[in-house]
Structures are given as structure tokens and as C-alpha cells.
Amino acid sequence: MSKHTKIKIIIGAVLLVILAVALLLMFGNKQPKENLERVPVSYNVPEDEALLILENVIYEKNAIKRGESLYIPYALVKEKLNDGFYDDEDEADLTLTYVLPREIIRITPDKKYYMSNDERMYTKDPVYINENDVYYMELSFLARLSDMRYEYYTDPERVIVHYEWNDFLYYEMQDETPVHLFPEVTSGVTMTLQSGTKAYYIGGYGNGKNDFVKIMTSDGLFGYVQRKHIGNSKHEYQASSFTEPEENHLLYDEKVKLGWWYVASKSGNLTYDECTRNIKGMMNVLSPTWISLADNDGHINSFADQKYVGRAHADGFKVWILVDFPDGVVSPHQNLSRNSARDLLISNIIDETLAVGADGVNIDFEALSVQTGVHFVQFIKELSVRCHNAGLVLSVDNLVPTAITAHYDIESQAEFADYIVVMTYDEHYAASKEAGSVASIGFVRDSITNTAKVCDRSRIIMGLPFYTRLWKTTDSGVTSEVYSITAMEKFIKKNDLKPEWDPVTCQNYIEYLKNNAKYQMWCEDSTSISYKCADAVSGELGGVAAWRLGLENPDIWSIIDQYIK
DSSP states (O other): OOHHHHHHHHHHHHHHHHHHHHHIIIIITOOOOOOOOBOOOOOOOOTTEEEEEETTEEOSSOEEEETTEEEEEHHHIIIIIOTTOEEOTTSTTOOEEEEETTEEEEEOTTOSEEEETTEEEEOSSOSEEEETTEEEEEHHHHHHHSSOEEEEETTTTEEEEEOOOSEEEEEEBSSOEEEESSSSTTSOEEEEEOTTOEEEEEEEEOSGGGOEEEEEETTSOEEEEEGGGBOOOEEEEOOOOOOOOOOOOOOOSSOEEEEEEOOOSGGGGGGHHHHHTTTTTTOOEEEEEEEEEOSSSSOEEEOOOHHHHHHHHHTTOEEEEEEEOOTTTSOHHHHHSSHHHHHHHHHHHHHHHHHTTOOEEEEOOOSOOGGGHHHHHHHHHHHHHHHHHTTOEEEEEEEOOOSTTGGGOHHHHHHHOSEEEEEOOOSSOTTOSSOOOSSOHHHHHHHHHHHHTTSOGGGEEEEEESEEEEEEEETTEEEEEEEEHHHHHHHHHHTTOOOEEETTTTEEEEEEEETTEEEEEEOOSHHHHHHHHHHHHHTTOSEEEEEOTTSSOTHHHHHHHHHOO
């Protein structure tokens, strides 16, 4: 190759490099010019609707506007905002019920009023409406009852609902910041945020130095901003401003010392002297088993007696009427799951209690099905309002808290009932596969501890058993027989048995062999009762309740009175 040819090649290569650099400078590194054209924000919602934003997330359905009011789907209310509304689906008008400590609210769809106790409260628009078989609740009414707040904006129509009181990520704009319609600089700008403006983080988009972040402004407008306009993310805690309704409990100044008295007929009231023989001056609440459900429609049977109440008051006792249902005879579910039956039942209980001058009501609905649980809790809520408006104390008997009894929802009961009675017994019962204590101290303590997680200790009443079981174990299995305290003492004496102290159960223990059978008994007596009462005192409980009067020996109540003051 000649020298001249080499020079031509070198010159050509240089020219190509120069051309490439020029092209690169002209086109290769050029960024799309940012489009600052203003475009309107539109959420494309139909007329008479508004975009519904839950905190910073767009809900799948819109809010609707009717008259002067905003409504949101009732399904959303139940799911996220307030699960306290009770749906009576068996009634033709699909009435909702909501209970406050002093007020029972009943809402019928599409009516410009609701019921507050027995008073009709008129509204400009219905607080609950049905649109094509979809139910909606009016927002301002909902906000009065719920731990939430909302803001409504126009142009475009949108409503923000706040209900999660926790940390949210946000940014502050570092300079004047255009908000784009899409995560592209070429897309139109919906607004410009000034330096220092706060915007909530939704998500990040794009790569490289033109990364975008999706944000929501405090007034519910969405868009995209370049990362170069924002600083580091920060945390903001949103606090609730909701004021919980004031509690309305009726409590005694002294500790409750209650004894249940079993009455199976009117003639049972003639046993007042027998009932109170060992307890005068030591016990302060009598609870006779007077009222039971009569049918499936809210009617009752009653053995309540005004003269009995009068004698009890003269002897210094309060009277709480026990209400139960005859197992297998009536359906508690039918009585509790319908507004009409539940209303009548409550009215009958209140009327009968007031008619004889009693001081309170003790509800003892045991062995309810899981399906009945929600209706039972609603019954307690509504009964509490009616009791308190009449000056009556309401107590509810509960089995010990377990997964099996969770449907009784002691936490919800405790919000409305005055006292929660925990029947801390039947640790081992007739169907148990092994012998054991009816109420060991560990079982009692666990029962109270678990109840105290959802109810103030001062309103927990510890149930005491005035009975035990004699267990018989053979090759065929385990059986047992119930003994009252008095019958137990006679049995021990007659058979010249020598109980030994069991420090684990805090009970005297008997064990012996007879006719190829092993017999065991964990004794309930003055000593075991004293340990339980000491726990009630140290645990600052509201008192004790004993099942049942007539099963104990005379010194039991002096032991109880010694501890429970």
C-alpha cells in the first residue's frame, strides 16, 4: 500500500469519527424534552358518584351521592370500618341495629329517620339505602359511630376515608415539582407542587436518573413525579381523633358475694329461710333461678316472687334474677336471632324484674351453638341498655375462655354487661376420660387470667363450686359421681378416710382401693375455697359467686366473708 493511500484511509477514519461524534452530540444523548402542558385531572367516575379512596388506595367501588349525602358500600363498612352493626337477616325489612352504652339504634333502609331507643330521629336523607340490592351507608352518620374520618373534594369528585392509625411513607418536594399524568416526562402535567409540599408514596417506576414515583397528594390527587424533585422518604403517624362512647356500667361499691339458689317451681320460694340460713350478714347478692324461656318467640316462664324479694331486701340482700333456657325444649337461636323475638324477650325480662322489685339480671345461657354466638352477644348489648335505663345491674355467666367457647365473645360482652361471672369449674366433668379436680387452683387462675385480658378485673366475678366428684377407675374406664360439700364431708367421716394435702391443686385429696377399683376425690372444702378467695382478693376481682346455696357447710360463708370485703 502506498503512502498516499494510507493517508487517505487515516483521513477517512478521522472524518467518520468526527461524523459519529457529531451525530451522537446531536441525537444520541438527547433526552426527551419535558412536556409541561397542563392536562386536567379526571377520574372518569359517573355522575352522582365519587372516587372512593381508602387512605391512599382506590377502592374497587365508588361512593355515591344521593340528595345532600355521600354513601359508601355497606359491605365495606362491615369489612374494614365498623363491624358493630348487626344485620337481622330474618326480618323482612333488613333492619340494622347498632348499640351504644345508652342507646339502641335501629335503621330501616330508605327511611328518612332511624330509631334511637324508642324515639324516631329524622334525617335529611336516609342513613342506609338499597340501590339495586346493594346497600350503602351515609358517611357522616357512619363517622359519628366509627373510629374513622373522611374528606370530600370536587373537581374531580373524590372522598378519602382514613381508618388506619399507623405510619405512612411520604415525601416533601425539594423544589417546584410538576406532577405528570404518566411516569414519562413527555406526558402532560396535572399540577405543580411547591417546594415543601407533602405527598404520600404509592410506588416507584422507571429506571435511570429519570425514575418516577407515584404519589398521592393530601387531598387525594394521584400522579407521577421525578425522583430528582423529592428527598428521602419520611414516616408520618396518623392519629385517631375518635372519642369512644363513655362506659355505662352499674357497679357496687362493695365486692359481690353472690349465691345462686335453685328454684324449680313457685313452691321453691317457700324455702327462703333454708336458702339464707348460713349466709345472713356474709353474702350480699341472692340469685334465684326464676326466669326461663317459654317458647321460640320471646315469651318467658317465671317463678319470681315480690314477697321473696322484699324479705331479701330486709335481710340486706340484693336480688339478681337468673335467666336460662330449658335445654332441648326451646331454641335459644330462634329467640335471639330475630329482632321481634329478641325485643319481646328483653321486654319480658325487664318487666318481670321490675314488677317484683329485684335489683338485677343474671344471664346463664350455656351450651349455645357457634352459630348462635353473634346473636347472643347482640342480646347482651341490647339487654344492657334496657337494664341500665331501668337501673338494673346486668351480669353474664360464662364458661372459662377456650377456643371452644370463643363464640361467646367475652370481650364484647364486657363492653356492655356490668359483671362477667367466670364459672371456674368443671375442669373435669362427667364425660372426662380421666379422673381429676373439678376446679384446681391452676385451672382457676388460668381462667381468670385469660378473662382479664378482655375485661377489667374489678368487673370479673370468680365462680366457686360447692361440689366435687368421687371418681371410680376400673378396667372398663372412668366414671364419677357428684358430691356436695356437705355430702362429701359425711362420706369421708363415714368411711374413715384420711385426706392428704395436694399442693398442686391446693385441695385435700383422697385415694383408696376397693373391690378392684381405684377411687379418687379432690375435695372442695373450707381450705380449697380459702385459696380461691385469696386469689380473688390478690387479683382485685369484683367478687365471687357460688353454685349453689344449700350444698355448702355453715363455715364456708364465714371463710368467704373473711376474704371478700
